[in-house]
Amino acid sequence: MGRNTRQRTAIRRAFEHAGRPLRPRECLELARGEVPDLGIATVYRNVNALVDAGWLRVVELPGTPDRYETAGRNHHHHFHCRRCDGVYEVETCPGGFAAMAPTGYRVEDHDLILYGVCRSCVG
Amino acid sequence: MGRNTRQRTAIRRAFEHAGRPLRPRECLELARGEVPDLGIATVYRNVNALVDAGWLRVVELPGTPDRYETAGRNHHHHFHCRRCDGVYEVETCPGGFAAMAPTGYRVEDHDLILYGVCRSCVG
DNA sequence: CCTTTGATGAGAACCGATTATCGTTAAAGC
DNA sequence: GCTTTAACGATAATCGGTTCTCATCAAAGG
Structure with a gap:
């Protein structure tokens, strides 16, 4: 997929190092540690x-613009911190949601989001 | 809360009759059955x-603009139809999500969304 | 029925997020 | 190194959703 620029490397590293879903703006700020004059358009691209x-x-x-996380990991969900607005991975999933829908509905997938205060914000 | 206009009545009835969360545009179309020249600004207001x-x-x-539903009902979740984009209420909730978060995280609330095909789209 | 004034409708303005433009920069192959 | 051209950075343009503006309309009370 094209050239290996310093910028793309820095962007990839930002996601790998963060270990959580990032918004383009967050990615920009992290990747600027490596490429200080990185532009937001490059992040989007x-x-x-x-x-x-x-x-x-x-x-x-819900209620926020898209975030991105490295692909290829197991089924998981997310925790959204109300204080810092950060999103973290939640590895467990109770499952069994297909039975929740009213009869006649075909359930193909689900999303589960926990809200509260993350560890660093709880302090 | 102000005057009882035909418009406000039609908008309220749209939500009551729909029995599911509506986007402003959907509400507009439903309420126009009663007030044909209803304007979108009035719906938002x-x-x-x-x-x-x-x-x-x-x-x-996730991924869609806000919807609205009549308040004061029990804790419930939603089913999002991939075919018609409609959202329907799901009354059951397994609960017990607080234990899912990593240690140190304080879980205050949760959202659960089922995705698939609704009854009318399954046909 | 008349008056007052909050509500409406049409369209302009706004908003944050994302995409497109274009001159410049720097990978990558020779 | 030199050349080619994909990628970059800055910023303008776009986009869908929502809010604002203002002349007009119609609730609600007298």
Whole structure:
């Protein structure tokens, strides 16, 4: 998928190092540690390219713009911190949601989001 | 909360009759059955007023603009149809989500969204 | 029925997020 | 190194959703 620029490397590293879903703006700030004059347009361009390439996955949460996380991991959910607005991975999933829908509905998938205060904000 | 206009009545009836969360545009189309030249600005004005008055509740779902549903009902979740984009209420909730978060995280609330095909789309 | 004034409708303005433009920069192959 | 051209950075443009503006309309009380 094209050239290996310093920028793309820094963007990839930002996601790998963060270990949680990032918004383009968050990714920009993290990646600027490596490439100080990185532009937001480049982040959008690369994030889209990395999604197309299957390296990133879109994380949609209620009431906020899209976040992105590295792809290829197991089924999981997310915790959304009300204090810092950060999103973290939650590895467990109770499952068994298909039975919840009214009869006649075909359940194909589900999303589960926990809200509260993350460890660093609880302090 | 102000005057009882034909418009506000039609908007309220749209939510009551629909029995599911509506987007402003959906509400507009339904309420136009009663007030044909209803304007979208009036829908937004009244929806906001009804939310402030506690008569409507905001329903935020991933990847789509806000929907609204009549307030004061029990804890429940939603089913999002991939075919018609409609959202329906799901009355059951397994509960016990607080234990899912990593240690140190304080869970205060949760959202659960089922995705698939609704009864009318399954046909 | 008349008056007052809050509500409405149409469309302009706004908003934050994302995408497109375009001159410049720097990977990558020779 | 030199050349080619994909990628970059800055910023303008766009986008869908929502709010604002203002002249007009119609609730509600007298």
